[in-house]
Amino acid sequence: MAIRVSTTIADGAALVADIERRSGERVSACYQCGRCTSTCAAAFAFDYPPHRIMRLLQLGQVDKVLNSRTAQLCFDCMTCSSRCPMTIDVANVIEQVKMIADEHGIRVNKEKSIRLFRRAFLKNVRRHGRLHEARLLTWINLRSFKPFNDLAVVPLILRRKKVHIVPPKIRNRREIHRIFHEVNGNGGGNGNSDRHGGGK
Amino acid sequence: MRIGVFVCQCGTNIAATVDTEKAAAAGSLRDVHHAETIQYTCSDPGQRAIIDAIREKELTRVVIAACSPRMHETTFRRAVTRAGLNPFMMDMVNIREHCSWVHSDVDTATGKAIDLTSMGVARVRKQASLFSSKVPVTNRVLVIGGGVAGIQAALDIADAGLPVTMVERGPSIGGNMARLDKTFPTLDCSSCILTPRMVEANQHEQIDLMVNSEVDTVRGHVGNFEVDIRKKATCVIEEKCTGCMICQEKCPSRAPDEFNAGVGESKAISVPFPQAVPLVANLRKEHCRQFIRGKCGVCKKVCKSGAIDYEQEDEVTTERFGAIVVATGYEPYDWREAYPDYGGGQYPDVITSLQYERLLSASGPTGGHVRRPSDGEEPRQVVFISCVGSRDESVGRPFCCSVGCMYIAKQAILTKEHIPESQSYVFYIDIRAGGKGYEEFTRRAQKEYGAVYLRGRVGKIYPSKGKLMVMGTDTLSGEQVEIEADLVVLAAGFAAAEGAGELARKLNISYDQYEFLSESHPKLRPVETNTGGIFLAGACQGPKDIPGSVAQASAAAAKAIGLLSKGELETSPMVAAVNQTRCTGCFKCRDVCPYNAIEAVEARDGHQTARVVDSLCHGCGVCNVACPPAVISLKGYTDNQLIAETLELLR
Numbered sequence: 001m002a003i004r005v006s007t008t009i010a011d012g013a014a015l016v017a018d019i020e021r022r023s024g025e026r027v028s029a030c031y032q033c034g035r036c037t038s039t040c041a042a043a044f045a046f047d048y049p050p051h052r053i054m055r056l057l058q059l060g061q062v063d064k065v066l067n068s069r070t071a072q073l074c075f076d077c078m079t080c081s082s083r084c085p086m087t088i089d090v091a092n093v094i095e096q097v098k099m100i101a102d103e104h105g106i107r108v109n110k111e112k113s114i115r116l117f118r119r120a121f122l123k124n125v126r127r128h129g130r131l132h133e134a135r136l137l138t139w140i141n142l143r144s145f146k147p148f149n150d151l152a153v154v155p156l157i158l159r160r161k162k163v164h165i166v167p168p169k170i171r172n173r174r175e176i177h178r179i180f181h182e183v184n185g186n187g188g189g190n191g192n193s194d195r196h197g198g199g200k
Numbered sequence: 201m202r203i204g205v206f207v208c209q210c211g212t213n214i215a216a217t218v219d220t221e222k223a224a225a226a227g228s229l230r231d232v233h234h235a236e237t238i239q240y241t242c243s244d245p246g247q248r249a250i251i252d253a254i255r256e257k258e259l260t261r262v263v264i265a266a267c268s269p270r271m272h273e274t275t276f277r278r279a280v281t282r283a284g285l286n287p288f289m290m291d292m293v294n295i296r297e298h299c300s301w302v303h304s305d306v307d308t309a310t311g312k313a314i315d316l317t318s319m320g321v322a323r324v325r326k327q328a329s330l331f332s333s334k335v336p337v338t339n340r341v342l343v344i345g346g347g348v349a350g351i352q353a354a355l356d357i358a359d360a361g362l363p364v365t366m367v368e369r370g371p372s373i374g375g376n377m378a379r380l381d382k383t384f385p386t387l388d389c390s391s392c393i394l395t396p397r398m399v400e401a402n403q404h405e406q407i408d409l410m411v412n413s414e415v416d417t418v419r420g421h422v423g424n425f426e427v428d429i430r431k432k433a434t435c436v437i438e439e440k441c442t443g444c445m446i447c448q449e450k451c452p453s454r455a456p457d458e459f460n461a462g463v464g465e466s467k468a469i470s471v472p473f474p475q476a477v478p479l480v481a482n483l484r485k486e487h488c489r490q491f492i493r494g495k496c497g498v499c500k501k502v503c504k505s506g507a508i509d510y511e512q513e514d515e516v517t518t519e520r521f522g523a524i525v526v527a528t529g530y531e532p533y534d535w536r537e538a539y540p541d542y543g544g545g546q547y548p549d550v551i552t553s554l555q556y557e558r559l560l561s562a563s564g565p566t567g568g569h570v571r572r573p574s575d576g577e578e579p580r581q582v583v584f585i586s587c588v589g590s591r592d593e594s595v596g597r598p599f600c601c602s603v604g605c606m607y608i609a610k611q612a613i614l615t616k617e618h619i620p621e622s623q624s625y626v627f628y629i630d631i632r633a634g635g636k637g638y639e640e641f642t643r644r645a646q647k648e649y650g651a652v653y654l655r656g657r658v659g660k661i662y663p664s665k666g667k668l669m670v671m672g673t674d675t676l677s678g679e680q681v682e683i684e685a686d687l688v689v690l691a692a693g694f695a696a697a698e699g700a701g702e703l704a705r706k707l708n709i710s711y712d713q714y715e716f717l718s719e720s721h722p723k724l725r726p727v728e729t730n731t732g733g734i735f736l737a738g739a740c741q742g743p744k745d746i747p748g749s750v751a752q753a754s755a756a757a758a759k760a761i762g763l764l765s766k767g768e769l770e771t772s773p774m775v776a777a778v779n780q781t782r783c784t785g786c787f788k789c790r791d792v793c794p795y796n797a798i799e800a801v802e803a804r805d806g807h808q809t810a811r812v813v814d815s816l817c818h819g820c821g822v823c824n825v826a827c828p829p830a831v832i833s834l835k836g837y838t839d840n841q842l843i844a845e846t847l848e849l850l851r
Binding site: 087 | 541587591592593594595629655656657658659660671672673674675678679680
């Protein structure tokens with residue numbers, strides 16, 4: 001169905017403005033050269049490649065963008081941002097979309113595990129000060145109700161000494177807490193601890 | 201003293217924000233015998249009203265409160281002259297750009313307009329009649345740059361009967377156009393249409409051609425420039441060399457081929473290309489064995505006409521010119537550092553379009569057979585990438601090169617003609633084909649020559665198994681695309697010629713952040729610069745195609761001819777004057793004068809004082825400020841006038 005641009009742009013204006021404010025980028029700066037998409041490593045899995053996300057935002061199609069797989073699947077490698085001829089931080093724009101989708105409680109069904117991973121990752125870093133892989137993997141396996149997932153490789157990983165069973169120790173754990181506190185505004189609970197941290 | 205005040209309404213431009221009737225109340229000031237508002241003062245009835253008022257009320261001075269003097273000062277000066285006044289007895293007050301346009305509150309704007317008008321009255325009270333003088337001009341034009349624009353300008357000026365000196369930095373005239381194979385959209389052979397012009401310029405009685413030469417310094421001003429031209433030593437006596445090329449054949453030192461844009465090799469002594477004008481060999485010391493190792497002398501031995509002189513030195517000559525046409529052109533943007541994603545120059549088969557032009561050209565290093573540089577194979581899959589160093593803010597070049605879309609279409613067509621089994625792919629962002637026959641041409645490249653156009657910018661090129669993998673996007677389908685290419689041609693954007701900014705500083709003309717030279721007005725003075733007597737032609741002013749450059753060159757020529765046609769120039773009387781009886785002879789004024797307009801005169805007692813050469817003075821007022829005993833004043837802007845104005849404001 002045709003996009004009724006005369007209404008979508010006005011309807012989406014507030015949210016687009018919000019995305020622009022948070023990211024500090026102007027979506028109107030994009031002239032659709034597609035260089036972001038050219039070398040996007042995840043575009044094969046996206047429903048909208050990065051340049052399309054920018055275009056949809058220009059047309060005020062916020063619904064499509066918020067509900068897109070792109071917003072959930074982008075892993076912030078920032079290649080798009082580094083190659084954009086208009087110096088738009090495309091990854092950051094998508095990041096903001098991701099957060100707003102989260103705040104609006106938008107759940108893209110297939111991407112449940114991604115949300116789970118993001119939450120687990122942040123929780124893990126928050127607790128240990130840096131990533132404790134063993135615990136992260138266990139946590140994810142339990143939470144996703146697949147306790148035996150990837151179990152076969154565990155001895156291999158342990159033998160290579162890539163992953164340690166004992167949690168890492170960092171000197172100033174209090175500082176890490178402070179960072180989380182500041183980013184979250186009020187410290188937040190577990191439920192929204194990934195609100196502003198996103199996947200970073 | 202009888203002063204008249206005229207306040208312009210400029211339709212609603214002024215009247216909407218300024219109560220002009222109130223502003224005309226400056227008419228109650230001392231000496232003001234007439235005041236009125238006029239709807240459009242610059243119109244014929246408006247001027248008539250001024251003239252009538254001057255005659256009826258016997259006015260001796262006039263204040264006109266209207267727009268900027270930049271707009272209509274000459275109009276009103278002429279009007280008061282027609283009424284019998286000295287043109288400088290008119291003073292313009294700007295109540296539009298400086299008042300009505302920048303304020304929204306009527307009361308404030310009106311108050312300001314009243315102040316400005318009253319100040320004008322105070323100023324004109326102290327005004328004296330001024331008379332301009334005439335200076336003779338030098339009937340000779342300097343053309344800087346020997347590309348197609350320079351050649352066209354030189355020929356036009358010379359055909360009008362004025363002698364021209366054409367200064368070219370390189371060893372031959374012809375510029376970038378001489379490097380092109382064919383031209384869009386007609387596919388004319390570039391050198392076939394250019395070489396006759398080059399020869400004509402060389403043989404024209406009125407044109408003095410100086411190659412291997414550069415402008416050293418420029419003094420003087422419109423009508424009378426004095427220019428030092430440096431002829432660089434090339435170790436070849438131009439008059440003796442016959443262009444037989446035997447030296448090039450025998451020379452043992454290899455050197456990069458500059459004419460062929462770095463494709464192929466040349467020798468340290470060489471004739472730049474077969475149709476070079478003048479056809480003279482040129483020795484590059486940095487590559488020459490004689491200069492590097494101190495012994496060789498092969499070229500001198502083989503030269504039958506004895507044209508080689510290793511001792512040759514730079515020669516500086518000084519000449520006088522009435523006008524200067526700058527046609528320094530462009531060079532392709534050096535993309536290598538800014539685009540590491542495209543290999544940054546590491547991959548031999550990623551070349552610029554100018555290099556590809558040389559591969560296509562029958563006079564190029566491959567004799568017109570397209571062979572890729574790495575292994576000499578004929579490419580089958582050729583990828584063209586537009587906007588490399590254009591429309592790209594991330595590398596600081598946001599502007600459009602304006603010709604890339606067209607020459608890519610041309611090269612795609614020529615590729616198919618050279619290699620019928622080849623396939624061209626063109627990555628574009630927008631197709632800009634806004635000229636006569638241009639759009640049809642780009643369509644032809646697709647329809648008749650089968651070039652595949654992909655709308656998107658390439659992200660990365662990497663080598664893979666003897667091929668180049670091009671990773672791009674086709675935004676129209678929304679898909680990522682990959683092409684296994686044999687050859688990649690980058691449409692490098694336009695950059696100003698090297699040293700354009702430096703030359704501009706010598707000429708005292710302005711240039712933009714990309715070192716393109718600035719025209720005086722983007723619409724109405726496109727070939728003039730802000731410095732009188734200096735005109736612009738071709739791509740030195742901004743990206744341009746050949747017809748655009750030629751047209752601008754003819755326009756610049758017309759301006760130069762027009763300037764010199766009268767044989768003399770009227771000078772502005774608003775120049776500085778020294779009160780010689782009170783001058784202490786410190787010559788601070790001479791130190792600060794940007795135009796060398798101050799000279800020393802000796803009184804009978806041997807005491808030296810400063811004097812202003814009227815014909816050189818621009819009336820900038822710097823000496824006025826610098827003079828310690830304050831005995832220099834600027835006619836039309838005397839200290840007394842400025843003080844009177846200020847006092848009026850404070851009253």
